[in-house]
Structure formats: C-alpha cells, structure tokens
Amino acid sequence: MIRTSKPSAFVLTTLLAVAAPVAAQQIENELVLITPVARTLTDPALAEFAKYAKEKWNVNVKTSALAAGTPVAYGRIVEWKGRPEADIFWGGESALFDKLAEQKLLAKLDLPKSVVDSIPDSIGKPKPIPLKDPKGYWIGTVLEPYGLVYHPRLYQRLGIEPPKDWDDLLNPKLKGNVAQCAPTRSSSSHATYEVILQRDGDEKGWAWLKRLGGNTGIFTARSRDVPAVVARGEFAAGFAVPSYMAFEDRLAGHDIKFVAPKTAWITPEPIGILAGSKRPRTALAFVEFMLSERGQNMAMERGVFPITPKHRVQGKPGSQAEMAVEFTGGIRSYFDVEVTNIYDDDKAQARYEQVNSQFRKEIESVAEELKRK
Amino acid sequence: MGMAQTAALVIRGPRTPASAAIGFGLIWVFLFLFVLYPLTRIFYDAFSDEAGQLTLANFYEFFTDRYYLRSLWNSLVLGVATVVTTSVIGIAVAFLIIRFEFPYRNLFSYLTMLPMILPPLVGVLGFVFILGRAGTVNVLLMDWFGMLHPVNFMYGTHGVLLVETLHLFPFMTLSILDSLSKVDPSLEEAAQVMGANGWRRFRDVTLPLTTPGYVSGALLVFIWTFADFVTPLVVGVQDLLAVQAYLNITQFVDRRIFRMGIVISALLVVLAIVFVLVARHYVAIKDYSSLAYSRVERRQLGPVARWLAVGFLVLLLFASLLPQAGVVLAAVGKGWSLTALPDHYTLDHFRQVSVETPRFIVNSLLYSGLAVLICLVIGVPMAWIMARTRTPGRGAMDALTTLILAIPGTAIGIAYKQLFVAAARAQVDGRSGRERRRRQVDHVQGHHRAARVEGHPRRRDFFLHHVDPGGLRHAVPHAGRLGDDPLRNLHLLHRRIPQPGGRARRDPDRALCGESLRGQSRRGSARRRAVRVR
Known part of the structure; x- marks a missing residue:
C-alpha cells in the first residue's frame, strides 16, 4: 500500500531536529519488523520510513514485516534466544514487552530525552495504561482504541439509534445482526471480553457476553473480517474492532462508523528493538521516525491517535486525517479527553486460557441455543 | 497385459537400469518426505501429550466433547x-x-x-x-x-x-x-x-x-x-x-x-x-x-x-x-x-493488485508453476510406474499417494514445518551467516507450498484409477480444495505456538513433537533428509 504525502516545511524541520543524533551515522539498508499490527498500518509506516531514510541518509532501506499474532510473535522472539530474525517488535500488550526485557531480549532504546519526555508516563483512570517503560526498553507509538463498528443505513432501517456503549449491542432488535471474532482467535476480542468481565465482574460479565452471543449472527474467522462484514451491510454491528481496521473499510468507500465506548481499551502499540538485532541503527531510526511529526501524521491518516499531547489529528478540510477524525467520533487526541480504563492486563494475562475455555464451553458451543433465547 | 509386460521390461530393461533405479529411489525419497513423514507425524501428535508420552486422552476428549461430536x-x-x-x-x-x-x-x-x-x-x-x-x-x-x-x-x-x-x-x-x-x-x-x-x-x-x-x-x-x-x-x-x-x-x-x-x-x-x-x-x-x-x-x-x-x-x-x-x-x-x-x-482495485502489490499475482504464478513442474517430474514417472509396470512396491506407492489426498492441508503444513524448519535451523546452528539460513528456510517453504499443491492432480488420478477406470476422464484438475489451505496460512504456520502470558515455556516445536532427549538424533536424521531434498 503506497501512500502519497506532502510533508510541509514545518514537518521537515521538526523531523530534522528530532533525528539529528542519528544523522551523524549511516544506517543499515534493511529493516524487519515482527508485528501483530495489521498491514494496513505497517505497510504505510514502512513505506514512509523508507522514503524518509532515502531523503535523510540517501540509503535505500529494504523493509519487511513478519506478520504474527501477539502471543505468536512473543514466542518466536523468545525462541530466537537473542539471535533474532527481525529487528523490531511492534504492537501487542506492554506486559509482554516487560517480560522480554526481563529475559534480556530487548535492547535499551537510546532515544533523545526530548523524544521520551514528549510522551506521558500513562493515560487513563482508574487503571492507568502505561505509555512507556520507565526502564527504557519499550515505548508507545500510537493510541488505538478497540471499539465497535456499525452500519448507519442498516441501523436506520432497523429503526434503532446509533450505538454509544457496549450495552447498546444487546438491543433485541439487533438479534442475529452482530459480528464478532472469537477471543480464542483475536487479541482485540480477548481484551474486550476482559473489559466486560472486569467491568461487570465474572458472573454478570459472562451473562452479558452470553447475551451478546445470542445477538451474534456470525463469528468471523479473523478479527479483520468483523469490520469487513459490517461494511458490506451483511451485519449491522461489530464488536471489539481496532479503530484503524475499521477505518480501512471507510477509506475503501464503505458506509461504516466507529465508536469507542467509554471503557474501550486503548493500546499504545508498544515498540522495542530486539537485543542482538543486526541493524540497530536502522531500528532506532524507525522508532524515532514513528514518534516524529512525520511518523505520527502518517499514522493519524490511518485511523489511530497520537501518542504525544503535542500532536493532534488534523488536516486540511476533506483530507484523510479529517476523515479519520469524523470517523472516530470527533476525537483529535486522547489527551484532550478524560480516558477511563478498567482493563487490567496482568489479570487478563494470568487467566488467558481460562477465559478461552469458558468462551468455548458457554458461548461458542451453544451459540445456536443462545440465539433462540 | 502386453503393455504391462513391455513396460516392465523397460524398467528391468538393459538400456538404463541404473538411472531407472535411481529415479525409482528418488521417488521413494520424495514420498517418504512429503507423504509418509507428515502422516506418521500427525498420528504421533494425535496420540501423544505435551510431554511426548503416548496417550489416548486426546481422543477421549474428542469423543466426550459435545461440540466436537456435533461437528462430526x-x-x-x-x-x-x-x-x-x-x-x-x-x-x-x-x-x-x-x-x-x-x-x-x-x-x-x-x-x-x-x-x-x-x-x-x-x-x-x-x-x-x-x-x-x-x-x-x-x-x-x-x-x-x-x-x-x-x-x-x-x-x-x-x-x-x-x-x-x-x-x-x-x-x-x-x-x-x-x-x-x-x-x-x-x-x-x-x-x-x-x-x-x-x-x-x-x-x-x-x-x-x-x-x-x-x-x-x-x-x-x-x-x-x-x-x-x-x-x-x-x-x-x-x-x-x-x-x-x-x-x-x-x-x-x-x-x-x-x-x-x-x-x-x-x-x-x-x-x-x-x-x-x-x-x-x-x-x-x-x-x-x-x-x-x-x-x-x-x-x-x-x-x-x-x-x-x-x-x-x-x-x-x-x-x-x-x-x-x-x-x-x-x-x-x-x-x-x-x-x-x-x-x-472504480478500477482502483485492479490497479492495487497489479501495480501496488503485484507480488501476490507473481507468487501465485510462481508457486503454481513450480507445482506443475514438480507434478511433471514426480507425478508422471510415478503414474507410469503404477499403471504400466509391475515394479515391486508400487502397491505401497499407490496407497501412499492416495492417503495424501485425505490429509487436511493445514495439518500437513504443520508437519512439514516441524521437519524442515527444524532441520534448516539445526544445520545452520554453529555456522554463521543468517543470509544462508534465511535462504534455506525460504527454499524449504517453497517446497512445502509446491508439494502441497502437488497432491491435486493425483487426486483426480486416484479416482480415475481405483473407483472407476476412466470415470472422471474429462475432469479438470482443480487446484484448491480437499482440506487445502490458503498459502498464506502456511506462512502463518511458521510462527510459534507459545503459551500466553509467558509462563514457563518449552520450545513449542519440541513440545509438539515430544522431542526431548531424542532431539539430537532426530535433528540429525532430519538434517540428512533435508539435505537430500536440496
């Protein structure tokens, strides 16, 4: 996916200032990511970085991404035992980055203090979401809510108001009209199942999730398919969708809207450099690029939010960035608004398999009976 | 009958007995690597637990699980x-x-x-x-x-x-x-x-x-x-x-x-x-x-x-x-x-696939081309041996090629991966040069893909042969189904399968094949086999 952009003079000066420390050295000409982030975000990021590297160092960087779900990516990195086949791990839960750092599988990020300081320690209450590692092994890149999507015309046809919160998905008029991916197969779904369970407590939480199961018309094979089937109008609403995945369907011209309920979990999509990376300078340059004005702007045009309070999603009227603002409900920065977070990642990680097997037993295997209720 | 005799003569014939024997041997190597191995692997994994101990517990779980039984x-x-x-x-x-x-x-x-x-x-x-x-x-x-x-x-x-x-x-x-x-x-x-x-x-x-x-x-x-x-x-x-x-x-x-x-x-x-x-x-x-x-x-x-x-x-x-x-x-x-x-x-979608991401088209053509090539090199002599000769062991050859039709592609992919990726790793361990390693792995990946597709024309052949001679004479060999698996998934299969949460982990590869103390010798033989493929 190639994307064109016209960085302003301002952008260029900022990024030159930001990138000055690495500019002294030549960077390596290859970069490999291992990442659970979908191609719709990684491809433009790598393409834009390659352009940037060409302009700045006159190096043609050959970029590539190993796509792997979060736990899978983590497992591979552990297995590489410090001789990684990739340079950068991008995306997933920050708890896993902490664990990698403990095993000395991440290299300390040698970022300029000004860059690190531009990112707050955490966001959200009552459970703060850490945005960077105090020890400096990982740092957040963008803010990305796992929300819900809906098809406005279909909602109109069904005669119901647009959804605002998770509970609106339990509307009886939506019977058979909700799409979701099983938490056994999707980390965004799993996290959002935890949001509900931690919001309502286990007993009420599972009762809620069963009612959602009763309204569900399809369990898709992949999380990316949830916004896709809603965009086509096959189903009216979708549960637990990363904002940028939904925005891709909007960019493709579909009539689809995204809502991040108040308790939606927001991931900082952490990034870290793998210890033993053969291309440490290019890897660091990529991290800096992602946190620069140019990198943040690139990401904002794909439907995610800036990681620093100094940036906001903004563009000329009719631009892709403005489209993203409209799409995600008018928010330009999560630092402008009160962020509620109730998701506790430690708790979620500790009972990962238990939640999966309970889902299998109480929802997936009895989906037909739930629908009849 | 006359034809079979002639053909048998050719196999035993005076002209090129050595090369015929080598060709025959190579076909068996191929069958062993790409059919017998994955088959035994799947069954071994099905009948063993995470520690590699033989058990019937997995089947017990299947036949007591209402959802699985309903699926069946x-x-x-x-x-x-x-x-x-x-x-x-x-x-x-x-x-x-x-x-x-x-x-x-x-x-x-x-x-x-x-x-x-x-x-x-x-x-x-x-x-x-x-x-x-x-x-x-x-x-x-x-x-x-x-x-x-x-x-x-x-x-x-x-x-x-x-x-x-x-x-x-x-x-x-x-x-x-x-x-x-x-x-x-x-x-x-x-x-x-x-x-x-x-x-x-x-x-x-x-x-x-x-x-x-x-x-x-x-x-x-x-x-x-x-x-x-x-x-x-x-x-x-x-x-x-x-x-x-x-x-x-x-x-x-x-x-x-x-x-x-x-x-x-x-x-x-x-x-x-x-x-x-x-x-x-x-x-x-x-x-x-x-x-x-x-x-x-x-x-x-x-x-x-x-x-x-x-x-x-x-x-x-x-x-x-x-x-x-x-x-x-x-x-x-x-x-x-x-x-x-x-x-x-809009024609934009066509522009995207042809201009922005031509590699999907290129790869599709490349891999199907490779598959056709392998089919010709392996499949044609094999069909000839089975149909026109009385070479000993052709019955077993026939049975093996039939079996592969029935194996879900995903399961085959996993088995291939365990063999070939582990072998490639073992081989480069101790040597330097990750470029080399990557090349080997890529090479092996190519093998999987091609080999998997190879099964399909044979499927048709099987039905031709065994149930109704001449039955599906006009059937167009159809790439794509019978437990087939999008190639992209095969790519995914190369990823690890770890436990979440980072609890005490074992090497998933080894855990899966129950490789523990026997690991060394298995790797060794795996390496030898892989070398032969190359």
Missing part, C-alpha cells in the same frame, strides 16, 4: 446431503445431455461444466454478494416488499449445502456421463424386450450399470464437502469437522486447542480412508461386464418437454453462475453495501 455428525450429514442434491441434479443433467435431443444441447453440455472450474472461494463470496443478508436479492426484496429482515439464504448449513451443490454437481454429471456412454445399449434393449419400460428400465437396468461412475463421483463430492472449510467459514458455520481442525490449528494461542486440531486432522484422515475403502469395496462386489463406448441414439423430446429441458438447464446455470456476476460487481464496485448494484464504480 454435522460433517457426515452435510456430506451425505450434498451427495443427494448433486446426484439429483447431476444425474438429471447427464441423462438430458446424453439421451435426449433438444435445442442447444451441445452448448449446454459445455456450460454445465463451468461451475466446477470456477475457484471455490470466489464462488462462495459471489453467493454472499448476491444472496447474502445485504445481497442483491435481499435488497430487492426489502426495497420492493418492505421486508424488515433479510431472508437468510446463506448463513448456516443450508448455505454451505447450496454452494457445494451448485459447485459440485458437474463432477457427478461427468461421472455419470462417462458411465452412461459405456452402457451397452443391448442390455437396455433386452430390458425393453422383456417389458421393462421407462422408469422401471431406468431404475433396474440403466442406473445400476452406471454404479462405478456414480460411486466415484459421489465419493469425490463427499470427501470434497467433508474436507472443505473455506465455504463454511464464509457463511459463519463452525461446527463442522474440517472447520474445527482449521480453526484450532491456526489460533496458535492455546496449546490444548491446537493439539485438538491435530487430533481432528488425524480423524479426518482416518475417515477419508474409510470412505475410500468402503467405496472401493462397494464397487468391487458388483460385477460389471466389460463395457465399451457405444453410440447411443438420442431421443427427440416433444415440443413441451424440450423447452422444459432448456428451461431447467437455463435456471440451473443461472443459479450457478450468477454469483460470479456478484464477484465481478464487487471487483469494480466501490463501497458496495445495501444496494442492489454498486452505486459507484
């Missing part, structure tokens, strides 16, 4: 139902075409084969575009009749049945066509002389005579449906055996669920073998006198009947091919949803 039952029912529906349509079409004369008969005989050669995934998506909840038909119904809720044509087992039926009936037609044209007309004439007319003659004489062809067609339809997971997934059906195997294996998160995926794959293999054996047995116990192609007189249909026949075929073709129109519309439509036809049109 549903798969069997769906397979049988598809055989019934494709039989009705397939036989009707075959009889019309071969026994009757009506307008455009020749054209129809070609057109009715079309649904078979269209790619299955494209087919089911097309059905959703036309018959889905927001498909053209439902939108029109809702717009014209003010219906609030769409008619559910697609989402559910009935949707799978519809798609499989309209996709697979040509296989049935072909099998019947071939058998029918070999039925000796004198048998039917004799029946007529003895007073069996019309339906009775058809039921008691003609139909039984086509049994070999029918059984081969039915088996193909059954196994195809049984092993298909793409169609059910698109229409949201997950309680089928093949779907459960695929989903469990590709989720990678939960090791227990992953292993159950392997267990289900093993069951799929066993069941497929059972179906094949039953079908062969059924055909074998009936005695079919030597049948040769014979000229059949076509009956002219009456004025009403002939247009009924045309109407039936047109309707059938319309239903089977309309979804393809849906695919075309979706390809040029921009943001098509909830309207009968797209509101906006």
Whole structure:
C-alpha cells in the first residue's frame, strides 16, 4: 500500500531536529519488523520510513514485516534466544514487552530525552495504561482504541439509534445482526471480553457476553473480517474492532462508523528493538521516525491517535486525517479527553486460557441455543 | 497385459537400469518426505501429550466433547446431503445431455461444466454478494416488499449445502456421463424386450450399470464437502469437522486447542480412508461386464418437454453462475453495501493488485508453476510406474499417494514445518551467516507450498484409477480444495505456538513433537533428509 504525502516545511524541520543524533551515522539498508499490527498500518509506516531514510541518509532501506499474532510473535522472539530474525517488535500488550526485557531480549532504546519526555508516563483512570517503560526498553507509538463498528443505513432501517456503549449491542432488535471474532482467535476480542468481565465482574460479565452471543449472527474467522462484514451491510454491528481496521473499510468507500465506548481499551502499540538485532541503527531510526511529526501524521491518516499531547489529528478540510477524525467520533487526541480504563492486563494475562475455555464451553458451543433465547 | 509386460521390461530393461533405479529411489525419497513423514507425524501428535508420552486422552476428549461430536455428525450429514442434491441434479443433467435431443444441447453440455472450474472461494463470496443478508436479492426484496429482515439464504448449513451443490454437481454429471456412454445399449434393449419400460428400465437396468461412475463421483463430492472449510467459514458455520481442525490449528494461542486440531486432522484422515475403502469395496462386489463406448441414439423430446429441458438447464446455470456476476460487481464496485448494484464504480482495485502489490499475482504464478513442474517430474514417472509396470512396491506407492489426498492441508503444513524448519535451523546452528539460513528456510517453504499443491492432480488420478477406470476422464484438475489451505496460512504456520502470558515455556516445536532427549538424533536424521531434498 503506497501512500502519497506532502510533508510541509514545518514537518521537515521538526523531523530534522528530532533525528539529528542519528544523522551523524549511516544506517543499515534493511529493516524487519515482527508485528501483530495489521498491514494496513505497517505497510504505510514502512513505506514512509523508507522514503524518509532515502531523503535523510540517501540509503535505500529494504523493509519487511513478519506478520504474527501477539502471543505468536512473543514466542518466536523468545525462541530466537537473542539471535533474532527481525529487528523490531511492534504492537501487542506492554506486559509482554516487560517480560522480554526481563529475559534480556530487548535492547535499551537510546532515544533523545526530548523524544521520551514528549510522551506521558500513562493515560487513563482508574487503571492507568502505561505509555512507556520507565526502564527504557519499550515505548508507545500510537493510541488505538478497540471499539465497535456499525452500519448507519442498516441501523436506520432497523429503526434503532446509533450505538454509544457496549450495552447498546444487546438491543433485541439487533438479534442475529452482530459480528464478532472469537477471543480464542483475536487479541482485540480477548481484551474486550476482559473489559466486560472486569467491568461487570465474572458472573454478570459472562451473562452479558452470553447475551451478546445470542445477538451474534456470525463469528468471523479473523478479527479483520468483523469490520469487513459490517461494511458490506451483511451485519449491522461489530464488536471489539481496532479503530484503524475499521477505518480501512471507510477509506475503501464503505458506509461504516466507529465508536469507542467509554471503557474501550486503548493500546499504545508498544515498540522495542530486539537485543542482538543486526541493524540497530536502522531500528532506532524507525522508532524515532514513528514518534516524529512525520511518523505520527502518517499514522493519524490511518485511523489511530497520537501518542504525544503535542500532536493532534488534523488536516486540511476533506483530507484523510479529517476523515479519520469524523470517523472516530470527533476525537483529535486522547489527551484532550478524560480516558477511563478498567482493563487490567496482568489479570487478563494470568487467566488467558481460562477465559478461552469458558468462551468455548458457554458461548461458542451453544451459540445456536443462545440465539433462540 | 502386453503393455504391462513391455513396460516392465523397460524398467528391468538393459538400456538404463541404473538411472531407472535411481529415479525409482528418488521417488521413494520424495514420498517418504512429503507423504509418509507428515502422516506418521500427525498420528504421533494425535496420540501423544505435551510431554511426548503416548496417550489416548486426546481422543477421549474428542469423543466426550459435545461440540466436537456435533461437528462430526454435522460433517457426515452435510456430506451425505450434498451427495443427494448433486446426484439429483447431476444425474438429471447427464441423462438430458446424453439421451435426449433438444435445442442447444451441445452448448449446454459445455456450460454445465463451468461451475466446477470456477475457484471455490470466489464462488462462495459471489453467493454472499448476491444472496447474502445485504445481497442483491435481499435488497430487492426489502426495497420492493418492505421486508424488515433479510431472508437468510446463506448463513448456516443450508448455505454451505447450496454452494457445494451448485459447485459440485458437474463432477457427478461427468461421472455419470462417462458411465452412461459405456452402457451397452443391448442390455437396455433386452430390458425393453422383456417389458421393462421407462422408469422401471431406468431404475433396474440403466442406473445400476452406471454404479462405478456414480460411486466415484459421489465419493469425490463427499470427501470434497467433508474436507472443505473455506465455504463454511464464509457463511459463519463452525461446527463442522474440517472447520474445527482449521480453526484450532491456526489460533496458535492455546496449546490444548491446537493439539485438538491435530487430533481432528488425524480423524479426518482416518475417515477419508474409510470412505475410500468402503467405496472401493462397494464397487468391487458388483460385477460389471466389460463395457465399451457405444453410440447411443438420442431421443427427440416433444415440443413441451424440450423447452422444459432448456428451461431447467437455463435456471440451473443461472443459479450457478450468477454469483460470479456478484464477484465481478464487487471487483469494480466501490463501497458496495445495501444496494442492489454498486452505486459507484472504480478500477482502483485492479490497479492495487497489479501495480501496488503485484507480488501476490507473481507468487501465485510462481508457486503454481513450480507445482506443475514438480507434478511433471514426480507425478508422471510415478503414474507410469503404477499403471504400466509391475515394479515391486508400487502397491505401497499407490496407497501412499492416495492417503495424501485425505490429509487436511493445514495439518500437513504443520508437519512439514516441524521437519524442515527444524532441520534448516539445526544445520545452520554453529555456522554463521543468517543470509544462508534465511535462504534455506525460504527454499524449504517453497517446497512445502509446491508439494502441497502437488497432491491435486493425483487426486483426480486416484479416482480415475481405483473407483472407476476412466470415470472422471474429462475432469479438470482443480487446484484448491480437499482440506487445502490458503498459502498464506502456511506462512502463518511458521510462527510459534507459545503459551500466553509467558509462563514457563518449552520450545513449542519440541513440545509438539515430544522431542526431548531424542532431539539430537532426530535433528540429525532430519538434517540428512533435508539435505537430500536440496
């Protein structure tokens, strides 16, 4: 996916200032990511970085991404035992980055203090979401809510108001009209199942999730398919969708809207450099690029939010960035608004398999009976 | 017989005995690596636990899990139902075409084969575009009749049945066509002389005579449906055996669920073998006198009947091919949803796949090209050995190549990965140069892909050979199904399968194959095998 952009003079000066420390050295000409982030975000990021590297160092960087779900990516990195086949791990839960750092599988990020300081320690209450590692092994890149999507015309046809919160998905008029991916197969779904369970407590939480199961018309094979089937109008609403995945369907011209309920979990999509990376300078340059004005702007045009309070999603009227603002409900920065977070990642990680097997037993295997209720 | 003798002479012949022996050996190496190994691996994994201890616990879990049992039952029912529906349509079409004369008969005989050669995934998506909840038909119904809720044509087992039926009936037609044209007309004439007319003659004489062809067609339809997971997934059906195997294996998160995926794959293999054996047995116990192609007189249909026949075929073709129109519309439509036809049109999608990401097209061509090459190099000599020689061991060779048809692609991919990636790693361990390592792994990946596709023409060959000699003579070898697996998944299979949360982890590869103390020697032999491939 190639994307064109016209960085302003301002952008260029900022990024030159930001990138000055690495500019002294030549960077390596290859970069490999291992990442659970979908191609719709990684491809433009790598393409834009390659352009940037060409302009700045006159190096043609050959970029590539190993796509792997979060736990899978983590497992591979552990297995590489410090001789990684990739340079950068991008995306997933920050708890896993902490664990990698403990095993000395991440290299300390040698970022300029000004860059690190531009990112707050955490966001959200009552459970703060850490945005960077105090020890400096990982740092957040963008803010990305796992929300819900809906098809406005279909909602109109069904005669119901647009959804605002998770509970609106339990509307009886939506019977058979909700799409979701099983938490056994999707980390965004799993996290959002935890949001509900931690919001309502286990007993009420599972009762809620069963009612959602009763309204569900399809369990898709992949999380990316949830916004896709809603965009086509096959189903009216979708549960637990990363904002940028939904925005891709909007960019493709579909009539689809995204809502991040108040308790939606927001991931900082952490990034870290793998210890033993053969291309440490290019890897660091990529991290800096992602946190620069140019990198943040690139990401904002794909439907995610800036990681620093100094940036906001903004563009000329009719631009892709403005489209993203409209799409995600008018928010330009999560630092402008009160962020509620109730998701506790430690708790979620500790009972990962238990939640999966309970889902299998109480929802997936009895989906037909739930629908009849 | 004479031919077999000649061929056997060639094998033992004085001209090139050494090279023939080497070629024969190489074929066995290939079979061992790509058939025997994955098969034993799947069964070993199915019968062992995380520690590598042999156990029946996995099967106990399967047969006490209500959901898995329901999946098994549903798969069997769906397979049988598809055989019934494709039989009705397939036989009707075959009889019309071969026994009757009506307008455009020749054209129809070609057109009715079309649904078979269209790619299955494209087919089911097309059905959703036309018959889905927001498909053209439902939108029109809702717009014209003010219906609030769409008619559910697609989402559910009935949707799978519809798609499989309209996709697979040509296989049935072909099998019947071939058998029918070999039925000796004198048998039917004799029946007529003895007073069996019309339906009775058809039921008691003609139909039984086509049994070999029918059984081969039915088996193909059954196994195809049984092993298909793409169609059910698109229409949201997950309680089928093949779907459960695929989903469990590709989720990678939960090791227990992953292993159950392997267990289900093993069951799929066993069941497929059972179906094949039953079908062969059924055909074998009936005695079919030597049948040769014979000229059949076509009956002219009456004025009403002939247009009924045309109407039936047109309707059938319309239903089977309309979804393809849906695919075309979706390809040029921009943001098509909830309207009968797209509101906006664009060629941008074509630009994207051809200009922005040409590698998908390039890779598809590359891998299918490689597959064809491997098919030629391995498949042709193998077919020749089996059909025209009496080389010792050809029976075993035959059995092995038959077995691979039944193995779900995902399971094979996992087994290949465990062998080849581990071997490549072991080999470069201790050597430097990651470039080299990557090349090797890529190389091996290429092997998997190509090798997996290799099975398909052989599938056709198998049915040709064993159930009905000459049965699917005209069948177009069709890449893509029977437990097949999108290549992208194979790529995914190279990822690890760790436990979540980073608790005490074992090397998943080793855990999976129970490799512990035996690891070293296994790696060693794996390396030797891999070297031979290269």
